Every structure is written in structure tokens, then in C-alpha cells.
Amino acid sequence: MGVPAISLSEARYWPLRYHLENGSRVPRYARPKIKSRALMTTVAEVSIDRGADKRQRRWHILVFLAPAVLVYTAVMILPLIETLRLSLFNVKDGQSVFVGFGNFQVLFGDPRWAASFWNALRNNFVFFLIHMLVQNPIGVALAALLSVPKLRFGAFYRTAMFLPTLLSFVIVGFIWKLILSPIWGVSPYLMDLVGLKSMFSPWLGKPGTALIAVSLISVWQYVGIPMMLIYAAMLNIPDEVLEAAECDGVTGWSQFWKIKLPLILPSIGIISILTFVGNFNAFDLIYTVQGALAGPDGSTDILGTLLYRTFFGFQLQIGDKSMGATIATVMFLIILSGVCLYLFAIQRRMRRYQF
Amino acid sequence: MAKPTASPLRTGLVHLALGTYTLIALFPVFLTVINSFKDRASIFRDPLGLPTPSTFSLVGYNTVLGQGDFVLYFQNSFIVTAVSIFFVLLFGAMAAFALSEYRFKGNTMMGLYLALGIMIPIRLGTVAILQGMVAAGLVNTLTALILVYTAQGLPLAVFILTEFMRTVSDDLKNAGRIDGLSEYSIFFRLVLPLVRPAMATVAVFTMIPIWNDLWFPLILAPSDATKTVTLGSQVFIGQFVTNWNAVLAALTLAILPVLVLYLVFSRQLIRGITSGAVK
Numbered sequence: 001m002g003v004p005a006i007s008l009s010e011a012r013y014w015p016l017r018y019h020l021e022n023g024s025r026v027p028r029y030a031r032p033k034i035k036s037r038a039l040m041t042t043v044a045e046v047s048i049d050r051g052a053d054k055r056q057r058r059w060h061i062l063v064f065l066a067p068a069v070l071v072y073t074a075v076m077i078l079p080l081i082e083t084l085r086l087s088l089f090n091v092k093d094g095q096s097v098f099v100g101f102g103n104f105q106v107l108f109g110d111p112r113w114a115a116s117f118w119n120a121l122r123n124n125f126v127f128f129l130i131h132m133l134v135q136n137p138i139g140v141a142l143a144a145l146l147s148v149p150k151l152r153f154g155a156f157y158r159t160a161m162f163l164p165t166l167l168s169f170v171i172v173g174f175i176w177k178l179i180l181s182p183i184w185g186v187s188p189y190l191m192d193l194v195g196l197k198s199m200f201s202p203w204l205g206k207p208g209t210a211l212i213a214v215s216l217i218s219v220w221q222y223v224g225i226p227m228m229l230i231y232a233a234m235l236n237i238p239d240e241v242l243e244a245a246e247c248d249g250v251t252g253w254s255q256f257w258k259i260k261l262p263l264i265l266p267s268i269g270i271i272s273i274l275t276f277v278g279n280f281n282a283f284d285l286i287y288t289v290q291g292a293l294a295g296p297d298g299s300t301d302i303l304g305t306l307l308y309r310t311f312f313g314f315q316l317q318i319g320d321k322s323m324g325a326t327i328a329t330v331m332f333l334i335i336l337s338g339v340c341l342y343l344f345a346i347q348r349r350m351r352r353y354q355f
Numbered sequence: 356m357a358k359p360t361a362s363p364l365r366t367g368l369v370h371l372a373l374g375t376y377t378l379i380a381l382f383p384v385f386l387t388v389i390n391s392f393k394d395r396a397s398i399f400r401d402p403l404g405l406p407t408p409s410t411f412s413l414v415g416y417n418t419v420l421g422q423g424d425f426v427l428y429f430q431n432s433f434i435v436t437a438v439s440i441f442f443v444l445l446f447g448a449m450a451a452f453a454l455s456e457y458r459f460k461g462n463t464m465m466g467l468y469l470a471l472g473i474m475i476p477i478r479l480g481t482v483a484i485l486q487g488m489v490a491a492g493l494v495n496t497l498t499a500l501i502l503v504y505t506a507q508g509l510p511l512a513v514f515i516l517t518e519f520m521r522t523v524s525d526d527l528k529n530a531g532r533i534d535g536l537s538e539y540s541i542f543f544r545l546v547l548p549l550v551r552p553a554m555a556t557v558a559v560f561t562m563i564p565i566w567n568d569l570w571f572p573l574i575l576a577p578s579d580a581t582k583t584v585t586l587g588s589q590v591f592i593g594q595f596v597t598n599w600n601a602v603l604a605a606l607t608l609a610i611l612p613v614l615v616l617y618l619v620f621s622r623q624l625i626r627g628i629t630s631g632a633v634k
Contacts, residue, residue, distance in 0.1 A: 058457065058459070060537075060539065061453050061459055063449075063539075064450060064452055064453035065449070065450050065453045065454075065465065067449060068446040068449060068450035068469065068513060069450065069465070069469070071442070071446060071502065071506050071509065072469060072472065072506050072509050072510070074506075075477075075502050075503055076472055076506040076507070078487075079481075080475070080477075080479060080480040082480070082483035082486070083479065083480050083481075083482045083483045086482060141372075142373070142376060145369050145372055145373050146373070148369050151369065152370075153373075156377075157376075158625055159617075159621045159625070160377045160380055160381055161373075161377055162621075162624075162625070163381065163384065163614075164383075164384075165563075166613050166617050167567070167610060167613060168569070168585045168609065168613075169567065169569060169585075170569060170585050170609065171610055174592055174602065174606055175383045175384070175387050178387070178599075178603075179383055179386065184399065184402060184599075185399070185402070186402045189402065189403070220379070220380075228625065228628045229628065232628060252365075273474075277476065281479070283569075283570055284567075284569040288589060304478075307481075308570075312574060324482050325482045328479045328480070328481065328482055329479075331479055332475070332479045335474070335475065336475070339474045339475075
């Protein structure tokens, strides 16, 4: 007969009581389904001695969230909104005046602005395209090679190939500037070794090739990121799948195309969007290699360098806050539409494989 | 099931390809480092040769250490990076704990709001950030950089740490609650020690972009007293562009700390990436 109802309910529910009082996550199946009134009273009676002071507002949640939310909002979100707002204003006679979309009309239509804006936008797309066509395939290929089973020195290769990603743009930019410089002669010398000396030209100095050269430098620096993410995705492919493929005679090259590639597609999607955001936000490498004017003759100018010159001014050009905010807004819209396209169009269609 | 053993030819080709790319990745760094220890004539005469006793020279390093204020720049970079990482980890972990542990109104919305910054670069708000820093009198201070980098690092930190904190056992936390620990002690004494590996990963991810950033030092803190190493070497190399010894020495000095840190933390970093922390 012995056990009183009250201690039974106490024993069964008191971990849950703590959950409820502190608002922690309780899995749905574990939440008490209290139907009978009698049970509710017993639970209430048990908790009566300490329940009263615990039911107050849970200030600790606020304390935990506040610092991050405050810093993030004050330094990141509000300035972003303020920048978007500033793009609708311009200075007339020393006064800030609302001009609607006037700044955008100037940027897209005024001959002085439009030429450099469209040039920067086109260069930025070329910059992105080269990354997508060179960096990501090389990254996937290296990852595929690295995930060959029982590969020796794998850790060494990984560590070495990821090193450039960690170097700052300043280092990368100047190293390559020196190597490609015709004065030093390292690259003509190296090309001579493989009999291609006649192909050498000062690529960084020619308007036709400078953008490609800078993009390839950036590819050299960042190939480690797709390599690592794809490598991780390939490690996550379970052995059973690959063994099943081998039993069916799908090995080597066709195994990569038919089994591995479809399984790593979600990671390729993530890499594409990371590349997109990174490229349309790039600035440092071009600034280091070609200067703020992004020469020769603006041929390596991208949105980031255009924003810097417009907003901050350079040499004879005076900094223009409103137009700077306008260009930043355009960059924001481009990046936002890319991210939205990824989230709504691409990621939804992609099948998630659960093992 | 035994795997079919790969043919030696195929293994050889794999090593050839990986080796070639490793060479491409390391060669420029190697070239810079060896030439920084050579005298000017042999830099040009024999760029690929290792420094020998007859060509060895430290003239570049003398110029760099005599002309540039590199010790100060290193100190600035170090302060900015260390303090920013500290705040990113502390604030990020606190927010991640709140998001993963408690059910409250707007939990999901708050998570999404904080995740917004992973995709939208903070750089786009530069115009207003500079305006705000001018108004607050923080231009040309390290505080300005620390604030910006803390805000920049938080979204990814909160995201990664939330995922990790979900895996901390509820029983442990409830046991703590039964023993009368406050929510704060549960966070600091039970949860934080358990997510230390994730914190290390976040620290490495946060550190790299901060140490290497050129944009914000250039705009918010370009004064001599507040230059970071990245901006300092950019300016120095710009001025000494024809003095090859000095340029190569400055580059080597800038690479060195990254190289040392990488060799120490590379296992942590690579494990962090491959364990799916950023997926």
C-alpha cells in the first residue's frame, strides 16, 4: 500500500518541475501531460515552498543575451540601416536633403558616375566568375584527391595547401607583385624552365590581363576554403555507400561523378554563396596589388575599391558620404539578392541526404 | 569488406598532383623568406638560391626594425585581436547559452537576427560606422577596431556555439539546478568548460579575419600610434617599394607570427573545419 501519492508525484515530476520553472527545453514527449486536477494540486503543493520566488521574470535570459545583442545591434545593424537611409539623402548647400532615389539615378545614369560604376560591376562579375570556374573546381579536385583512402602524408598536404588562406592580403598581394614583376625576373626564369618564356608579359600592368591576374592571385589564396569544406563533406559520406558502389563495379572516376559529386552538392552550394558574398565585398587584395585607383586604367576596379575611393576620397577626388552610402546600398542589395536566391531557390531544391 | 588496393600508378599520380599543388601553395612564401636573408645583388642574380655565407645579409631587417615601428604595430594587432576574441567568445557564448537553453518568446527570431551578420558583411555599414565613431570620439583608437571586430565576429560565434551547446547533457544542468546552482553558475561552471573545444575553433575562425583586415584599420585607425601590422606593412612597403631587401624582410616578419600560430593550431583549425562547425 505504502507509498503516499505525494512522494510518488514528487519523484516522477521534480526534474520536470525544474525544467518548467527555468524554461529550459523539454522535449515534447517528456512534457508532463497533466490531466487530473488532483495531480496538479500535489505538484503545486510540493513546489509551494520554493515555487513562489522562482516564478518571477527570468532576468538571466536577458542578462545572457544583452551584451551580444547590444554590441551587434549598435555596431553592425544600426550602421547598416543608417547607411541605407543615407543613400536617400544628399548634401545641398551644406544641408542634408532628402532626394529619394536621386543618388541612384546619378550613379546609374550620370556619365561621370555611370561609367565607373558599370565598369566596377562588370569587373566584379568577372572576378566572381573566375573564382567559380577556377577556385571551386580546383578545390573540389584537391579534396577528392585528399580523400583517397589510406593516403599517406594527407595531413601534411592539407596543412600546406591551407597556408595561403591564412596570410593577409598585404602579404599575398606583395609577394605576387614581386614574383610577377619583370624587374625581378623570377617568373620569366621559371617559365624558361618549361620553355614558355616567350609567353611572359607583365600581366599586372596590362589592362587586358590585370583583372585575370589579380583574380588568379585571389584564387591561389582562397582555394583552401572550398578544399577543406568539400573534404569534410566527403569524409561524411558513409563507407557503406561507397562499398555498395564498389560492389556494383562503380569505382574510381565514375564513382566520383556518380556517387560522391551528387552527395557533396549541398556543400558546393554553400561554397558558391560564400564565394559570392566574399567576392562582392572584396577590396583588400586589389588595393594592395593595384592601389586605390585599381589600375591600370581602372581595369581591376571592383565595387569595394569604388566604394573606398568614393566614400573616402583619393588624391584629387573628395570623399562623398552620400554617394558612398549609395554604392554600399547597391552592394548590399546585390549580396542580399544572392543570399536570398541561394536560400529560397537553390537550397530548397537540393536534397538533403540523411544517413 | 576489403577495399580493392589502389594500383601504385594511381597512388603515384595522386601524390604527384597533390605535391604539385603543395609546391604552388608554398613556393611564393618560401621564395620570400629565403630572399629576405640575402644581399641585394644575389636577390636579383640568383632568386631561387638559398642564402649562403657569402650572400647572407640582414640589411633588410635592419631597415625594417630601424625605420618602421613594427614592434608597436605588432602590439596593436595583438591587443586588438586578443581583446576582440575575448569579447566575441564571452558574449557569443552567453547569447548561445540563452538561445540553446531557454524557451522564450522570440527565441527563433533572435537566433535568425543574430545569424543575419554571417552573410551580410559589416563593411557595408562603414559609412555610418565611421560617422558614429567620429561622433563618439573613437576615431584613431584601438577601441573602435575592437568594437567593430567584436560585432563582426559575434554572428558566427553565436551560431557555432548554439549548435554545440545543444549537445550538452540536460541531466548535468538539471543536476546542477537541483544542487542549487544559479543559472549563471551553471553557465560558467558547468557548460563553458564542456564547450571549450568549440570555443577554440571559434577563436581561430575569429582571429584570422581580424588579424588580416586592412579595411577598418585604414578607415577607422590609420594614425601612426594605432596602425596594425597589416596596415603598417602595407604603408611601409608602399614607401620602400624599391628597397627590395626591406620589402622582403617586412613581408617575412609579417608572415612569421601567422606561420608559427598556424603550425601550433593547425590541427585544431582543420579539425574544426572538417568536423562541420561551419556547415
